[in-house]
Every structure is written in structure tokens, then in C-alpha cells.
Amino acid sequence: MTQTDSEVESYPPLFRPKKTLQTTDDIKLDHATFDNSDESNQPTNSKVLEFDSEFDPLPVIDFKSLNNTKLDEACREWGMFRLINHGIPMTLLNQLHTQARQVLSLPFEYKQASFTPPMSYFWGTPGLTPSGVAITRPQNLNWIEGFHVLLSPLPQLLYEDPLLDSFRSILDEYGRHQRRVATTMLEAMAINLQLDPMRTKSYLSPGTGHLRVHRYPRCFDQYSDDVPPQNNDDHHHHQAQPQQHFQARWGIDVHTDSSILSILHQDDVGGLQVYNTSDHQWFNVKPQFDSLIVNLGDMMQAMSDDNYIAAKHRVKVNKHKERISVGCFVLAHEDAVIESSKYKPFTYADFRAEVQQDLKTVGYKIGLPKFRLNNE
Numbered sequence: 343m344t345q346t347d348s349e350v351e352s353y354p355p356l357f358r359p360k361k362t363l364q365t366t367d368d369i370k371l372d373h374a375t376f377d378n379s380d381e382s383n384q385p386t387n388s389k390v391l392e393f394d395s396e397f398d399p400l401p402v403i404d405f406k407s408l409n410n411t412k413l414d415e416a417c418r419e420w421g422m423f424r425l426i427n428h429g430i431p432m433t434l435l436n437q438l439h440t441q442a443r444q445v446l447s448l449p450f451e452y453k454q455a456s457f458t459p460p461m462s463y464f465w466g467t468p469g470l471t472p473s474g475v476a477i478t479r480p481q482n483l484n485w486i487e488g489f490h491v492l493l494s495p496l497p498q499l500l501y502e503d504p505l506l507d508s509f510r511s512i513l514d515e516y517g518r519h520q521r522r523v524a525t526t527m528l529e530a531m532a533i534n535l536q537l538d539p540m541r542t543k544s545y546l547s548p549g550t551g552h553l554r555v556h557r558y559p560r561c562f563d564q565y566s567d568d569v570p571p572q573n574n575d576d577h578h579h580h581q582a583q584p585q586q587h588f589q590a591r592w593g594i595d596v597h598t599d600s601s602i603l604s605i606l607h608q609d610d611v612g613g614l615q616v617y618n619t620s621d622h623q624w625f626n627v628k629p630q631f632d633s634l635i636v637n638l639g640d641m642m643q644a645m646s647d648d649n650y651i652a653a654k655h656r657v658k659v660n661k662h663k664e665r666i667s668v669g670c671f672v673l674a675h676e677d678a679v680i681e682s683s684k685y686k687p688f689t690y691a692d693f694r695a696e697v698q699q700d701l702k703t704v705g706y707k708i709g710l711p712k713f714r715l716n717n718e
């Protein structure tokens with residue numbers, strides 16, 4: 343397997359194979375060094391159950407004929423489901439992925455220098471800051487890069503570069519579909535939860551919705567031996583691991599989204615895993631290009647008094663293939679006070695500030711438990 347020069351150039355320097363950092367000559371990668379990562383090498387803290395074509399336990403929800411009971415069950419049991427018949431044209435999905443791949447293949451230096459809000463470039467972090475500014479610490483470097491795209495300014499924007507401008511217009515169109523899908527799903531969830539419709543509306547902040555276009559570069563060192571071992575499990579609900587002198591690499595390490603809900607579209611590579619709380623199991627989410635994956639975030643969990651689950655999920659690294667996914671995050675209004683029986687009243691602004699504080703001090707997001715009443 344060889345890696346092309348342009349592929350290397352488009353990767354953030356820390357993601358390039360170590361050998362190419364030493365010389366700019368045409369380099370043939372050493373198979374013996376890099377070809378030892380069969381699936382069993384993938385770090386897992388508990389057994390991961392594979393999806394196969396006959397048995398795919400992730401609930402499937404049909405957008406065209408929404409079944410509220412099925413939806414309610416999916417939100418309670420998984421906090422994640424597959425959405426089919428969403429009405430987004432396949433041509434748009436194909437264009438979105440083709441162009442995302444093209445733009446992300448531009449040289450790293452160019453991406454870093456040329457993109458500013460509303461379309462900013464990030465790498466190394468799932469990027470929990472509102473502006474998409476990365477908080478990157480080597481201990482929790484995620485094997486990911488991409489664009490953080492604010493939706494509302496897109497129609498007024500104009501890029502001189504035709505590739506970027508056509509990317510912008512596709513993101514704008516895709517974003518409108520996401521809003522349509524999100525609105526319908528949220529209305530159905532609000533009915534199921536018997537939430538006050540006025541209240542629910544006030545929680546929602548259509549203006550601040552954003553997309554994140556991710557590329558998970560190929561990962562040549564699944565374990566890093568250049569960072570100190572760390573105990574990273576008290577918030578992740580993993581089983582304790584024996585002390586190891588390396589750190590597992592993740593595309594995105596285990597987390598819940600801070601959104602109300604998130605909608606994901608992924609290519610055919612796979613790597614997303616979801617944790618099922620009742621089974622205490624990780625599952626591979628099967629990639630399926632014509633469906634969307636909807637997952638509930640922390641705000642929905644709080645709004646539902648913990649009846650709905652903010653799904654824990656993570657993304658594996660892959661040595662052989664890059665992966666593209668596009669997430670749409672429906673956020674709570676900055677200043678709307680979220681009241682529930684389980685948590686102190688808080689706003690999304692409070693929540694975000696707390697998360698940023700966590701990232702700076704402990705290096706990961708603690709999230710909802712910090713707001714829980716009685717610290718149960």
C-alpha cells in the first residue's frame with residue numbers, strides 16, 4: 343500500500359506517517375511496519391458486537407410514515423436510530439461527499455490558512471468550542487479533521503474559488519434538508535414526551551445550527567507510545583484497563599453530543615460505534631449511504647428528564663481507508679433555561695462553558711453529570 347504525496351500533504355503533519363516527516367523524497371511505505379493492524383488490534387474496552395446484514399439491532403425509523411411509538415422506544419433504549427426515506431436526493435448526497443473529499447484533499451497549509459468562519463477548518467479534536475476553535479492536547483488528539491460550518495450565513499457567502507463556492511452551495515442545500523428533517527423529528531419527540539410546545543420552541547435555536555464535515559485520515563499508528571498513559575475511564579463507563587504504555591487512537595473518543603439532536607450522514611467505510619446502555623455493549627453502526635443516523639444529545643436527555651438517552655458513541659481509526667461523515671447539530675438556544683426534574687436549571691451557554699472548562703482542566707468533557715441534582 344502506498345500513500346500519494348498529495349494525500350500526505352493534505353494531512354495535518356501529526357497525522358502523516360512518521361517516515362514521511364523525515365524526508366520529502368518519494369517514499370514507499372514499509373508494509374511490514376504498517377500492515378499489522380487487523381481488526382483484533384483495535385483497542386476496545388469491552389466486546390464490540392458486529393452488525394451483520396441479517397441482524398442490525400439499531401432501530402429503523404421511517405421518516406415518510408413516522409411511527410411515534412417506535413420512535414419513542416428508540417429514544418428511550420438507544421438514543422440513536424437509523425432514519426430511512428428522509429427525502430434527501432441521492433444526487434445531493436453524492437455531490438456532498440464528492441466535494442467534501444475534494445476540498446479536504448487540498449494541502450493542509452492551504453486549508454489552515456484559507457478557511458475562516460462561517461466555514462472554519464479544524465483538526466485533532468471533535469471541536470467542542472462554539473467557533474470551532476480547536477483545543478488540542480496531545481493526550482486526547484483525535485484522528486479527525488474537517489470543517490465547522492455555520493448554516494445561516496451560507497446563502498450570503500461567495501467564494502472566488504469555484505470549488506469552494508460550489509461546496510458552499512451544496513452545504514447550504516444539504517443544511518436546509520437537515521433543518522426540515524430535524525424539525526419533524528423534534529416535533530414528534532416533543533409530542534411523545536408531552537413537552538409544552540411553546541417551551542420546546544424556545545429551547546430551539548435555528549440560527550445556530552451547524553454542520554461538521556469530517557474526514558478521518560488513515561491512521562498509521564493505532565497506538566501512540568509518545569504520550570504518557572492516563573486513566574481516562576471514570577467518565578466513560580468503561581471497564582478498567584490494565585496499565586499500558588500506549589494510548590489507543592480514536593477517530594473520536596467516546597462522547598455524547600452537547601446538542602439537542604444530531605443527524606449524521608456517513609460514507610461506506612464504517613467505524614462509528616454506539617453504546618447500548620441496557621446491554622452494556624458497543625455496537626458497530628453499519629454504514630448505509632441512503633440512510634441517516636440520528637442521535638440524541640445531552641440537551642434532549644435533560645429536557646426528557648433522562649427518559650431519553652444521549653447516546654454514547656465513538657469512531658474507530660482505520661489504517662486502510664479514509665472516512666467522510668457529515669454531522670448536523672441542532673443546538674439549544676443560548677439563553678433558554680432548560681428545566682427538568684433531574685438537573686439544576688441551566689442554559690446551553692452554561693453547559694458549554696462548563697464543557698470548555700472540563701476540557702481545559704481534566705482534558706475531557708464531563709457534561710450532564712455536573713448539573714445533576716443530588717449528585718445521584
Ligand SMILES: O=C(O)CCC(=O)C(=O)O
Nearest residue numbers: 556594599614657667669
Ligand atoms: O463521524 C461520525 O460517525 C460521528 C461524528 C461525531 O460523533 C460527532 O461529530 O460528534
Ligand SMILES: [Fe+2]
Nearest residue numbers: 597598599655
Ligand atoms: Fe458525536
